[in-house]
Amino acid sequence: MTRAYNFCAGPAAIPEPVLQKAKQELLNWGEIGASIMEMSHRSDAFLQIARDAEQSLRDLMRIPDNYKVLFLQGGASTQFAVIPMNLLRGKTRADYVRTGIWSHKAVDQAMPFCQVNVAADTMDKGYNFIPEINSWELDSEAAYFHYTPNETVGGVEFNFIPDTGDVPVVADMSSNILSRPIDVSKFGLIYAGAQKNIGPSGLTIVIVREDLIGNAISYTPTPFDYAVQAKDGSLYNTPPTFAWYLTGLVFKWLKEQGGPEAIAEINERKAKKLYAAIDATDFYYNDVKPDCRSWMNIPFQLKEKNMDQTFISEAAENGLLNLNGFRSVGGLRASIYNAVPEEAVDALVAFMAGFEKKYG
Amino acid sequence: MTRAYNFCAGPAAIPEPVLQKAKQELLNWGEIGASIMEMSHRSDAFLQIARDAEQSLRDLMRIPDNYKVLFLQGGASTQFAVIPMNLLRGKTRADYVRTGIWSHKAVDQAMPFCQVNVAADTMDKGYNFIPEINSWELDSEAAYFHYTPNETVGGVEFNFIPDTGDVPVVADMSSNILSRPIDVSKFGLIYAGAQKNIGPSGLTIVIVREDLIGNAISYTPTPFDYAVQAKDGSLYNTPPTFAWYLTGLVFKWLKEQGGPEAIAEINERKAKKLYAAIDATDFYYNDVKPDCRSWMNIPFQLKEKNMDQTFISEAAENGLLNLNGFRSVGGLRASIYNAVPEEAVDALVAFMAGFEKKYG
Numbered sequence: 001m002t003r004a005y006n007f008c009a010g011p012a013a014i015p016e017p018v019l020q021k022a023k024q025e026l027l028n029w030g031e032i033g034a035s036i037m038e039m040s041h042r043s044d045a046f047l048q049i050a051r052d053a054e055q056s057l058r059d060l061m062r063i064p065d066n067y068k069v070l071f072l073q074g075g076a077s078t079q080f081a082v083i084p085m086n087l088l089r090g091k092t093r094a095d096y097v098r099t100g101i102w103s104h105k106a107v108d109q110a111m112p113f114c115q116v117n118v119a120a121d122t123m124d125k126g127y128n129f130i131p132e133i134n135s136w137e138l139d140s141e142a143a144y145f146h147y148t149p150n151e152t153v154g155g156v157e158f159n160f161i162p163d164t165g166d167v168p169v170v171a172d173m174s175s176n177i178l179s180r181p182i183d184v185s186k187f188g189l190i191y192a193g194a195q196k197n198i199g200p201s202g203l204t205i206v207i208v209r210e211d212l213i214g215n216a217i218s219y220t221p222t223p224f225d226y227a228v229q230a231k232d233g234s235l236y237n238t239p240p241t242f243a244w245y246l247t248g249l250v251f252k253w254l255k256e257q258g259g260p261e262a263i264a265e266i267n268e269r270k271a272k273k274l275y276a277a278i279d280a281t282d283f284y285y286n287d288v289k290p291d292c293r294s295w296m297n298i299p300f301q302l303k304e305k306n307m308d309q310t311f312i313s314e315a316a317e318n319g320l321l322n323l324n325g326f327r328s329v330g331g332l333r334a335s336i337y338n339a340v341p342e343e344a345v346d347a348l349v350a351f352m353a354g355f356e357k358k359y360g
Numbered sequence: 361m362t363r364a365y366n367f368c369a370g371p372a373a374i375p376e377p378v379l380q381k382a383k384q385e386l387l388n389w390g391e392i393g394a395s396i397m398e399m400s401h402r403s404d405a406f407l408q409i410a411r412d413a414e415q416s417l418r419d420l421m422r423i424p425d426n427y428k429v430l431f432l433q434g435g436a437s438t439q440f441a442v443i444p445m446n447l448l449r450g451k452t453r454a455d456y457v458r459t460g461i462w463s464h465k466a467v468d469q470a471m472p473f474c475q476v477n478v479a480a481d482t483m484d485k486g487y488n489f490i491p492e493i494n495s496w497e498l499d500s501e502a503a504y505f506h507y508t509p510n511e512t513v514g515g516v517e518f519n520f521i522p523d524t525g526d527v528p529v530v531a532d533m534s535s536n537i538l539s540r541p542i543d544v545s546k547f548g549l550i551y552a553g554a555q556k557n558i559g560p561s562g563l564t565i566v567i568v569r570e571d572l573i574g575n576a577i578s579y580t581p582t583p584f585d586y587a588v589q590a591k592d593g594s595l596y597n598t599p600p601t602f603a604w605y606l607t608g609l610v611f612k613w614l615k616e617q618g619g620p621e622a623i624a625e626i627n628e629r630k631a632k633k634l635y636a637a638i639d640a641t642d643f644y645y646n647d648v649k650p651d652c653r654s655w656m657n658i659p660f661q662l663k664e665k666n667m668d669q670t671f672i673s674e675a676a677e678n679g680l681l682n683l684n685g686f687r688s689v690g691g692l693r694a695s696i697y698n699a700v701p702e703e704a705v706d707a708l709v710a711f712m713a714g715f716e717k718k719y720g
Contacts, residue, residue, distance in 0.1 A: 002388065008398060019387045033679060038366055038374055041371065043682070073435070075583065078584070201397070201602070202433060202563070221438050239561065240562025242562070243562055
């Protein structure tokens with residue numbers, strides 16, 4: 001088999017030209033006589049890669065100068081604790097909106113650190129919509145407001161950036177960063193595990209407004225003290241250099257595609273095609289409220305529940321990989337991040353039609 | 361240039377056959393149609409890799425069944441905080457021995473969590489020897505005893521495992537794990553950043569006796585709660601899958617070399633050759649006490665201090681990379697981990713003789 005179409009939710013597809021480039025220079029990067037993964041993180045070679053990657057991300061997202069960009073380890077799950085450690089700044093309360101499994105985890109993990117106010121919650125209603133912002137119970141004394149703009153499991157995506165006045169907005173963009181243009185200046189902090197829309201797992205991007213850092217709680221592990229890592233260019237300790245390098249290649253690839261503006265058009269088209277295929281028949285369904293359906297993660301169900309494994313297996317035989325739903329919810333899911341080409345969605349839509357014809 | 365000899369202290373050389381294998385399957389692992397870095401950490405493909413890597417490490421180190429092996433993120437620098445978070449178990453004191461820059465950092469990072477007793481210290485004496493154990497001021501009520509068996513910067517290596525009675529021994533083996541056989545049963549916990557003697561940066565191995573876990577402090581970020589990760593097979597959150605995969609390949613390579621017993625013979629021979637070259641002339645020197653000279657990291661100085669850059673540059677031109685000393689101490693250093701072949705040391709020794717002839 002050559003390369004298949006890969007709908008994995010994460011670690012997810014990487015653009016093929018990026019893998020080709022990495023393959024080509026895997027044993028000998030830039031004719032230095034070694035792999036880039038064998039070089040010191042303080043070598044000129046790696047420092048150039050690191051700075052280029054940061055600059056590419058700044059260009060792609062138009063990150064204002066008063067924001068620091070950090071390249072850390074530990075994934076979003078570590079940030080769930082590290083964010084309150086860094087951002088409480090002597091305050092005792094934080095606002096969270098719970099709209100899916102990932103924001104739920106973020107709420108739970110913040111509890112040892114502060115009084116968590118769940119300002120809006122759809123847990124008992126199936127995590128399939130975003131409540132109107134005028135119904136939220138926001139706390140003007142909160143140290144920060146946290147939400148998850150795109151929920152990977154439920155397939156629910158915010159179509160607006162919440163305005164919480166002077167309370168800084170913190171967003172877990174693991175699954176939709178760089179999928180469309182966003183106004184970074186509306187956020188206090190944006191974070192993302194790399195393994196969905198950026199690069200390989202093991203790298204976490206944090207974009208943080210500089211006035212919010214420098215007040216970490218004393219027991220914050222130093223590699224997770226934003227101020228320390230900002231001062232040291234994310235080199236306080238050895239970073240995941242190969243993941244950082246690959247991520248830089250992905251950023252370059254995205255620039256070549258035209259950046260978030262251009263990829264957003266493709267992403268919207270991909271999503272619309274797939275939702276249209278799901279909605280066109282009773283054989284498939286997706287119960288997310290239409291105005292907050294995700295462009296990135298599209299969960300869907302078969303009317304005949306016990307057909308899931310057949311669908312997943314036959315899809316794989318046809319070169320369509322990883323269409324299983326999240327392990328705790330089951331069903332099917334297609335994750336169609338930036339690196340998943342439109343042809344992959346076309347192939348999936350065609351397969352779905354054939355599958356319905358065969359079993360419907 | 362083809363592949364050079366790479367003496368980098370870390371991220372360090374990877375065995376060339378490992379990189380060749382990774383290159384070959386970078387875009388399509390096991391004919392699944394995707395790179396292994398594009399597959400879910402819960403996929404059958406990755407789970408097999410993960411389990412094989414753990415088993416290989418268990419075989420190589422003869423890890424007893426009552427020890428858990430964890431594959432984490434964050435490096436040893438994160439463990440400096442995470443170890444007290446997990447191992448204090450209601451106690452308030454811990455013993456540390458300070459024999460170099462890395463154990464110094466470990467001491468500093470433990471201070472927010474407990475009363476740190478520095479039981480032995482060579483900081484004011486130049487970090488170039490290991491004090492006799494009968495001079496140490498050990499605390500029988502310490503929650504654990506921490507030391508750094510090999511100091512990467514100073515090039516000081518313990519030639520014994522401290523016996524601290526009922527107090528569990530914790531060792532930062534980042535720079536000498538798998539370099540020779542060790543008796544794991546003498547330790548409570550062994551940890552190592554992968555980027556020196558194991559694989560690429562971004563992965564951290566923790567080997568911990570299971571009776572010591574399950575009492576993490578409430579504010580421990582969950583991905584760093586040993587009990588949680590032990591229960592979840594280090595899959596509580598998304599691990600650095602590609603680094604884990606490469607590490608498994610390195611373990612297989614080390615098995616093919618004959619394991620720690622066989623590699624220890626080579627490592628000892630490599631180190632002896634290089635120390636002999638340094639000691640044979642006044643042009644070069646190393647001031648570490650002979651009975652605790654490291655097999656892995658060999659710092660050395662030139663009598664003519666202002667020749668360091670010339671040495672480093674001319675060595676690089678001759679295909680001998682990364683011979684600079686640690687940034688805060690300067691001088692020269694050759695790190696000769698498992699993946700650095702004996703021919704590299706032979707080439708370095710020959711270059712040193714030529715350099716002395718030219719400039720001595």
